[in-house]
Every structure is written in structure tokens, then in C-alpha cells.
Amino acid sequence: MSYETYRRALTPVIHAAYDIEVRGQEHVPASGRLIVTANHDSMLDPFILAAVIPRPIRWLGKSELWKVPGLRWWLGTLEAIPVQRGGSDIAAISSAIEALEAGEAVGIFPEGGVKREGLWLRGAARMALATGAPLLPVRLLDTRKAFGRRSIAFPPLAALIGEPFVVERMEPTAELARELTDRLQAAVESLGT
DSSP states (O other), X not given: XXXXXXXXXXXXHHHHHOOEEEEOGGGSOSSSOEEEXXXXXXXXXXXXXXXXXXXXXXXXXXXXXXGSTTHHHHHHHTTOEEEOSSSOOHHHHHHHHHHHHTTOEEEEOTTSSTTOOSSOOSHHHHHHHHHOOOEEEEEEESHXXXXXXXXXXXXXXXXXXOOOBOOOOOXXXXXXXXXXXXXXXXXXXXXXX
């Protein structure tokens, strides 16, 4: 089954379970390379994004997920890209860049994990600089209340989608990637609380 098949089946379920306010959906380009970026407060986040971003997304996810029986197969059908955390995973970035160069959308959570503290990681910025793909900032609200470490609930949620910002293709130096990552984090956070 394809990502789109799963997305179409999942979207009505997500919208039936959660009252999701979606703002800015008109900012999502219908085609072409795109890097979807969002804050990451819950394991529910990729499912919410799949329900509100009306196009297939190639997700980057922690490689540990591929070790879970059954999940490896499912992630393979979604063409998700495993990332080895704890350093620069050149193979994962290369796979994501290849997808972007083919005109696909790639999804990444620059925080690097659910509610990870500290600076956002530079992977999304590096991919944007290397390909000239626009970055789409998305702010997810209250997903931690819906699916947290110790709770499952059904509060109203929000997905606030900002205007994509164009990135000029250039050599992705550490300094340029850090500057772009800081701009991206500010763009996501400015969408609302």
C-alpha cells in the first residue's frame, strides 16, 4: 500500500477522533520539492501532519523504529527514511536529498525527538540549502495532551501552517545551516501557542 492510500484511510479517523483546527492549508504547494517541518511534542505528530498536509510525505524517523517487528515493514511501504541519531547520518540526508531532487515532499522534526530540549538540529536546513527546497513551517498545538507519556485524551488540537520560505541552493556550511535552522525555529514558534 502507498502513503497516499494510508493517508486517505487515516485522515477521516484522525478527524473523527480529534477536533483539529487547521489554518494555512493553502500554503502547502500541491507539488514540487518541499521540506515539511514541525515542532515535535508527541508520537501522534506525524499522524496529525499526514491528516492535514494533502500530499505524500517521505518521513525521516529514528532508526530504532525499524527494529520493531511489523513496524519495519510498514515504514518500508511508506518509503520512510531511517536516521541514525547521535551524529550526522550522511546516508539518510542523501536519501532525503534524492527524494527532494525528484520533486517529493520530505518531513522532518528538527527538534530531533519528542520534546527534546536544546537547539534544533540542522538536518532540515542542510537539505534545503543543498536542494533549494522551500521549508514549510508547521506549529502543532496540544498533541502532547492528546498522546503523552502518561495519558491519552481527546482535546482540541491545532495545526498552524505558515508560508513556505524559499531557500537559495548553496553549499550547506555549518554556519549557514545554523542560521537557517534558527530562522525556521522562530518561524514555527511564531505561528502560535
